[in-house]
Amino acid sequence: MGELSLLSIGAGAIGSYIGGRLLLSGQQVVFLEKPEIAERLKQAGLTIHKGSESHRINSLQVTSSLQQALSAKNAYDVLLVAVKAYDTHNLIETLLPFKEQLPPILSLQNGVENEPLFRSVFGQDRVIAGTVTSAIGWKQVGEIVIEKERGIGIALDQKLARKLIDVLAQSGFNVKGYPRADPMKWSKLITNQLTNATCAILNMPPAAVLSHPASFQLEMLQIRETLNVMDALKIQVVDLPATPVRILTWAIRKLPLWINQPLFVYFIGKGRGNKMPSLFLDLRAGKKQSEVEYLNGAVVRFGEKTGVATPLNQFLYQTLMDIVQERIPRNTYEHNPDKLLEDYRSFIK
Template sequence: MKILCYGAGAVGCLISGRLSAASHDVLLLARADAAARIRDHGLAIEEPDGRITYARPRVITSLAQMRIDEPPPDLVVAAVKAYDLPEAIRDIARACHMGIPVLTLQNGIGSEEAAFDVLGSERVVAGSFTLNVSLPKPGRVAQHTWSGGIALAEAHPSGKRLESLVNLFTASDIRAQACSDWRAMKWSKLLLNLLANASCAILDVTPGEVLLHPALFRMERAAFMEARRVMRRLHLRPVDLPGYPVRRLAFAMSLPAPLARVLIASRAAKGRGSKRPSLALDLARGKGRSEVGFLNGAIARVAIEQGMRAPVNASLASALEALVEGAADHAAYRHSPKALLAECGLTR
């Protein structure tokens, strides 16, 4: 199978490496520094047990470099940040045949709809990626645990396409599962992405510090429950994702805060450790862009559309967006739970 992977971040590199190692013809679109490294040395994959394996996907730095005398790809994997997806989708639409399916793997809410507008919903396969991966340096991707994988769903089921994609990833050492409702799948992944994410970025602390702090945990639970109320209004139920029992998490978070904290905080803090969450990494890059609008911001936006409010998520999104845009001083929040709790109206 021929696959074009658009984006060489941690997710794109892991997927490209696994598919290439399974003898598929993989084209990886990467920036020049990563492309040169992979061409010269191969794509290094750090396994959870410490082993390092290498894969050799073909690397390009522009879709214009795809050879017109070759067959088109059978699948395009859009492995870019949510804020980069609109440009990527337009690029893909210009360069790739209209019938080629496109897999969207972005966190949060809104990316699939953006892809539908350009490509048509029948071409889009929604995905949720749950493996814990990072990119230590260009051309080297690290997979930190064996648990996790990829969930797949279609807005318009198309024969056996979903089954074939599940088989493709499973045979390439990426656990895969099919979901019947793409919206429930994406909102379930959103629930996972919410925990100790925006708050860690704003406070400049680790996930463990947030989850083990009683007042901050109550704030996390409040944001989570706002998302659950929006899901109920949309008639969406949580679904389990590869490696993550989301339904069990949703039940535990519905319990009174002290009990929920006992059941969740220590385990989640241990599992997340000191690894910086995605929104903290976005903020640290200093590029003025963040996915918080697709996470907490999306919950607040959809809540308003449904005649509801999600004030904690709105406050978290507003505070982080101000930091990302340079409109607020990070010193006002850094290591200051009281300041963030006050911003969220949770001082009592």
């Protein structure tokens, strides 16, 4: 088996999933965390649940000092970044003083703007784009649940990518390489948009959003706008690990709502069911930032650059940010897709 030494920024759901699985296969992993979390991880270790099986790692290498982590005795192959997209700028400021000591960065973040930011600061050949399609639940510090294992995508445009794919595959991951980063990241953006902003705005689970005619119409329209932007950028849709994005987007482009709705309710709603998505969870946690800025907001920004109209993405982005920042009450659209659709129609007049 190939060897890989990894420094993970944080031990959240994705960091613990990747780092924990690598540790179980004998790779070297160090977690960088806040002091209080670092102490808890040292004491509790890491437990990974999957179905009826659980794997526990009792001894973890955890530090709260980046300088210590990057000391001369530690040589890492990869720096794993899986923080929220709204934390990227602050992370770059933290990493910048150690620019010359940093290994290549593997970004597994949501959105399409993180890797370009990292490249602009740390160099074009120092950043590897990736994506995780597995659904990972975070129970508490040092404990995660693999809710639905799908896989990992890695862009092949950096020389370390092949080794990374080999080691991840040997560690039990379903890994797929992609010649270019943009198709992979934009295709993941589409899956991140589906039943995300609408669920947060409406305070409704994915299955309910897809089952209501008004909110289903909004779901289809927002993805059509994203596809129009991708067309303008000449970025193709690609399938992701265990995630058939191409057939999904073909249906959204080609089939009428009355055919699509029962299909989406069955295939997407059944898979996501009553599990609330990330934008809702951040809203419920009282966070004053939201990744909608880097999902629907990114579609709006690239739409402006390419001259493609994205009014629904603008409306969903603006509405959710208004709720997050308490400019409008959280219950404005609660369980009311008809009002959301009506207000969108007023918005575009």
